[in-house]
Amino acid sequence: MDVSPTDLVGHGFLKGMAGEQLAALATCGAGYRSYAEGEFICREGANADEFHLIEHGLVALETTAADRRSLVMVTLEGGEVLGWSWMFPPYRWYFDARAVAATRTLALNGALVRAACQNDPQLGYELTRRIARVVIERLQATRLHALDLYNTHPPRK
Amino acid sequence: MIERTDPWIPESYHIVKTWREIPDTFTMELKPTDGREIPRFASGQFNMLYVFGVGEIPVSISGDPSQRGILTHTTRAVGAVSRALCDLKEGAVVGVRGPYGSHWPVAEAMGKDVVIAAGGLGLAPLRSAVREIVAARERFGKVSVLYGARTVEDILFRRELEGWRARFDLDVYVTVDHADAAWRGSVGVVTRFVARAAFNPEQVVAMVCGPEVMMRYTARELEKCGVVDDAIYLSMERNMKCAVGLCGHCQFQQFFVCKDGPVFAYHRVKSLLAKGEI
Numbered sequence: 530m531d532v533s534p535t536d537l538v539g540h541g542f543l544k545g546m547a548g549e550q551l552a553a554l555a556t557c558g559a560g561y562r563s564y565a566e567g568e569f570i571c572r573e574g575a576n577a578d579e580f581h582l583i584e585h586g587l588v589a590l591e592t593t594a595a596d597r598r599s600l601v602m603v604t605l606e607g608g609e610v611l612g613w614s615w616m617f618p619p620y621r622w623y624f625d626a627r628a629v630a631a632t633r634t635l636a637l638n639g640a641l642v643r644a645a646c647q648n649d650p651q652l653g654y655e656l657t658r659r660i661a662r663v664v665i666e667r668l669q670a671t672r673l674h675a676l677d678l679y680n681t682h683p684p685r686k
Numbered sequence: 687m688i689e690r691t692d693p694w695i696p697e698s699y700h701i702v703k704t705w706r707e708i709p710d711t712f713t714m715e716l717k718p719t720d721g722r723e724i725p726r727f728a729s730g731q732f733n734m735l736y737v738f739g740v741g742e743i744p745v746s747i748s749g750d751p752s753q754r755g756i757l758t759h760t761t762r763a764v765g766a767v768s769r770a771l772c773d774l775k776e777g778a779v780v781g782v783r784g785p786y787g788s789h790w791p792v793a794e795a796m797g798k799d800v801v802i803a804a805g806g807l808g809l810a811p812l813r814s815a816v817r818e819i820v821a822a823r824e825r826f827g828k829v830s831v832l833y834g835a836r837t838v839e840d841i842l843f844r845r846e847l848e849g850w851r852a853r854f855d856l857d858v859y860v861t862v863d864h865a866d867a868a869w870r871g872s873v874g875v876v877t878r879f880v881a882r883a884a885f886n887p888e889q890v891v892a893m894v895c896g897p898e899v900m901m902r903y904t905a906r907e908l909e910k911c912g913v914v915d916d917a918i919y920l921s922m923e924r925n926m927k928c929a930v931g932l933c934g935h936c937q938f939q940q941f942f943v944c945k946d947g948p949v950f951a952y953h954r955v956k957s958l959l960a961k962g963e964i
């Protein structure tokens with residue numbers, strides 16, 4: 530199914546983006562993807578040639594522990610972005626991403642988006658700013674996560 | 687309301703029922719040994735529970751304020767007294783003083799949206815508030831319950847959460863910090879869900895309970911969404927002795943948590959929360 534700029538603006542990540550920038554992104558190999566429950570969206574180490582705007586569903590970012598169990602680091606839901614490995618070499622996925630529930634995404638081709646950003650620095654800046662915001666939010670959440678809040682108790686006075 | 691004669695003297699209650707909720711946390715139902723009614727309480731208040739010969743600790747009431755015959759407490763075994771309390775069997779007698787302290791602003795939230803955010807055992811004091819809201823659901827706007835636990839096994843009141851989730855008039859988000867691939871729900875800190883909950887920031891009351899760091903960051907997320915700090919309420923914990931504002935044991939800068947709290951409007955404690963030692 531073809532993706533129009535209007536489809537893109539409906540996603541929280543691109544909300545408020547200028548029409549011509551959305552139009553440029555819509556030409557970057559954009560397409561809908563559907564994943565059944567349990568299906569992998571990407572595998573650790575594989576080429577990160579796409580990234581995904583999650584429309585609905587639940588996606589787990591996972592890695593395999595020493596005992597071969599899959600550990601979930603975080604889950605992402607509708608309105609969130611999956612993947613930024615497409616931005617920087619070596620363009621490989623850092624973790625596995627698995628659909629925990631039936632999931633639909635709007636995928637964009639990483640190489641084409643990079644080229645579009647190269648051609649239009651305004652678009653590049655806008656996209657980088659939005660991704661930086663997501664990265665900061667995830668970093669902050671990861672820091673809180675690392676505190677293991679419910680295990681230790683705040684010092685008593 | 688039952689008139690208490692002396693706030694220092696515990697009343698005896700026997701344990702009617704006790705059960706394990708999650709590995710180290712037990713809920714017990716208590717009744718006065720002399721068959722009297724239990725004193726009225728409001729959601730968010732606490733009692734001092736006395737294990738004879740061991741000691742006394744503050745524990746929030748986790749039951750329904752409208753359920754007059756039974757007093758319900760949910761306690762995590764962390765030290766001498768809480769462990770002894772959790773070890774008690776049905777029929778055992780404990781001392782109860784209370785209820786004490788401030789309560790959740792359930793009445794003030796009527797006509798508004800409500801966000802309830804709990805972390806870990808923080809769901810225990812908030813369960814009373816959720817039950818009250820559910821019992822008068824039509825009097826509130828949108829209601830969201832956000833709950834974070836450490837692992838799947840640590841999810842408190844799991845059945846009740848599922849019951850709330852099955853309702854069409856409650857938005858319930860449950861997340862855990864650590865899980866393997868067998869868990870079919872969300873993983874990540876509970877603060878992330880604030881932005882996802884549906885509420886009108888100008889017409890909302892938020893009630894938050896959990897470890898202090900979790901409460902601080904949840905309050906910040908609420909502020910980021912446009913909620914003013916006097917619409918956010920937190921429940922604070924400090925060591926207690928008298929529980930009636932006399933001994934100073936629970937002092938938190940200018941406040942006595944037992945009397946001025948445990949439930950505080952965020953704007954009253956905001957500047958204190960960010961400080962390391964007070």
Ligand SMILES: Cc1cc2nc3c(=O)[nH]c(=O)nc-3n(C[C@H](O)[C@H](O)[C@H](O)COP(=O)(O)OP(=O)(O)OC[C@H]3O[C@@H](n4cnc5c(N)ncnc54)[C@H](O)[C@@H]3O)c2cc1C
Pocket residue numbers: 681682685732741743744745746747760761762763764765766767768769807810811922923924925926948
């Ligand atoms: C207003 C109020 C309401 C409370 N409501 C509840 C409740 O509903 N359920 C409940 O289980 N507890 C609740 N608490 C906490 C409870 O009072 C303490 O866990 C208890 O006082 C610990 O006493 P103890 O003798 O068992 O342990 P202590 O011997 O005092 O402490 C033993 C160890 O446990 C640690 N510790 C102390 N308190 C806690 C805690 N809260 N969590 C984790 N580790 C702790 C101490 O740092 C110490 O290392 C509440 C506290 C307050 C002030």
Ligand code: FES
Pocket residue numbers: 925926927928929930931932933934935936937942943944945
């Ligand atoms: S416990 Fe004594 S003043 Fe609060």
